[in-house]
Amino acid sequence: SGRVALLGAVLLCVWWRAAGERVRYAIPEELGRGSLVGPLARDLGLSADELPARKLLIVAGDEKQYFSLEENNGNLRVNDRIDRESICGAVSPCVLSLEAVVESPFDIFHVSVTIQDINDNAPQFDGELVTIEMIESTPPGTRFPLGSARDPDIGENSLQNYELTSNTLFSLLVRESPDGTKHAELVLENALDREKERNHNLVLTAVDGGDPVRSGTAQIKINVTDANDNPPVFTKEIYTVRLMENLIEGSLAFQVKATDNDEGTNAEITYSFSDTAKSIRQLFTLDPRTGDVKVTGPLDYEERKYYEVSVEGKDGGGLTAHAKVHIDIIDVNDNVPTLSLLPILNPIPEDSVPSTVVAVINVRDRDSEENGEVSCKMDGNLPFRLETSSENTYKLIIANALDREKVSAYNITITATDRGMPALSSSRELVLEVSDVNDNAPVFEEAAYSAYVAENNAAGALVLRVQARDADAGANGRVSYWLAGGSAGAAGAAPLVTFFTVDKESGEVRTAGPLDFEKKSKYIFILEARDGGGLVSHCKVQIEITDANDNAPEI
Missing domain, CATH: 2.60.40.60 (Cadherins)
Known part of the structure; x- marks a missing residue:
């Protein structure tokens, strides 16, 4: 399966x-x-x-x-x-x-x-038992609200209809609210006779349209009472209320009012919620004496924009009346925009061309309309720019050429601001590093070096030290030194390396063997500085040999 x-x-x-x-x-x-x-x-x-x-x-x-x-x-x-x-x-x-x-x-x-949607929820009533008090003289055609079941599924999988157990006294009427909610009403078809039967028990079934069909039931208990001539009457059948979502808990949200033309206890009206989900009862409380409804929980437009509440007024004789309250929640700018950053290129090669995308920024704001419209900006004068990709997405793009040798990392602050009054904003930091490209050759401290060395000096004697610097990093900035060429004497003379050596790490030039002023008094050659990326530069080296009195006169 x-x-x-x-x-x-x-x-x-x-x-x-x-x-x-x-x-x-x-x-x-x-x-x-x-x-x-x-x-x-x-x-x-x-x-x-x-x-x-x-x-x-x-x-x-x-x-x-x-x-x-x-x-x-x-x-x-x-x-x-x-x-x-x-x-x-x-x-x-x-x-x-x-x-x-x-x-x-x-x-x-x-x-x-x-x-x-899949049909994974069955219709469910708020209470398993609905009790109705009916006076014996209630005329046929009178309707009694039974409430509504709730099914969080949508479309065909949601609540579709109600069914009532077969009987001779009552029928079922299903009404649909403007928001699509279906409500069941019990209709009295024939006159009641309390002497014959004081109580009637029925079963109300709510069914959805899924495959297979799911259902939920509630027991309906009807108590037939002696005459209480006048039922309560609400001042409105439907109350319409608009509440700000940041309304402080304990604030008065609205008031319902019903009157009864009877006298004494039969005119005393008690208010209560009926056919109202438990989740809504946690947000509002109803004073049973005054009809005042106060906010007792957080109202959040982003979670729910509309509530429908049913209110019952019951007099001392058990007769009831019902009214609907439609509650619209008004959005307040109470959600800060959020940013998600996705670096695409980090580190960034310093030779990256302008218009290269280095990061993607996604913004969200749970508020609605202007309160939820968000714009992004980047702080500081940096070689990057933000470009809109879609309604909620921005691209961070290279605007100008990068040079790691000048700036090796950028700390970028991106701020998202909504259009609410007052506006709310949030910021995120993005650190982008610039990776090195071998775009700098070594540079000698001097273009030419010169030194004097006495003849007959021992091998390995330090003559001079050259130094070159490379602005690049890592291997690209690591310099080594090499003998590149020069004059060691006449044709057929010993090669230069028999007279001088250069340490490739330190740049120290030393003697490699004995020097003889009488054979050659000056050496001119080229030294090469080479970085790890293969770029080179050169300098000229001139070494003059000083004479020593190492020859006796000859006759």
Whole structure:
């Protein structure tokens, strides 16, 4: 069965590519870790042979890394549990976005993965028992709200209908709110007779449209009571409320009000929530006497933008009335933009040409409209610039030529700022190092060196020391010294190395053998300085031999 499920998952994976270099996939939620999303490298036109050089990477702005990339073939796979309901709630379509980045040459592809709903949730009522008090004189046609079940799935997999156990007194009416929520109402079809039957028990079933169908049930208990002529009446059938998301806990959110034309305890109204999810009851409290509703939990526009609350007013005789409250949450600029940095080229070769991409920056802001519109800037006067790649992605590009010998590393601060009032911002630092290129030849401290040496000096005597410096780093800046050539005497004379040597590390020139003023009084030759990258420079060396009284007169 596991192999069949995996095959089904693979068959459900869909991909297509549209203009603007966007790749789209669609997968069902709850695929196992390692499941194939799509052959991303292949869909981008990259062969297996190209992958090592192109260095395909993915960048996502989500805190969770839902996807991973296989190194050997560039397949996009599921990396973490993907629960559509927890990621997107009622929002459809549910889309996760990321960027695919390749090098040599650099390019960015926008990838979106649509998460398809599966029927993994059954409809569920907030309470297993609904109790209704009906006076015996209630006229046929009167309707009583039964509330609604909740199913976090969407589309056909969500709640589709309600069913009621067969009976002769009651029927079921299903109404749909503007937001698509389906509510069940009990309709009295025939007159009640308390003397015949004081209690009626029914079963309400909520069913979804999935395959297979899932369902949930609630027990309906109806108590028939003696006459209490007037039920409560709310001042509005639907209350519409707008609340700022940063409303302080304990603040008054709104008030509901109902009246009852009876007298005494039959006119005393008690308010309570009905058909309201537990999660909403944790955010609001309702004063049973005054109808005041206060905020008792954090309202977060980014988590939920709209709430629907049902309120019940019950008089002392047990008669009830119901009203709806539609609560719209207003966005406040309370989320700081976030940045994700992906260095593409670090260290950067100093001979990199302008327009080379060195990093990709992804920005996100969970707020909406202007509060969620983010712009990026780079601090300081640096040889880089930011360039927009897509709505949420920037490329950090070389703007001017780099010279490692002048600046070997850059500490770049990138700031993301939204358009809220007041604006919120956040910054990230990126350290980019510049790697050396052998673009400097060794330079001698002097163009020419000269020295005097007495004849008959012992071999190994220090004559002089040359020194050259190279601004490059590492092997490119490591200098060695060599005899390059020069005059050692007339044709057929001994080679220069029989008279002088140069230490390739220190540049010390020493005598290699005896020097004879009477044979040669001056040596002129060239020394070469060579760096590890093969660049060379030269200097001239002149050594004059001083005479010693080492010859007796001859007759």
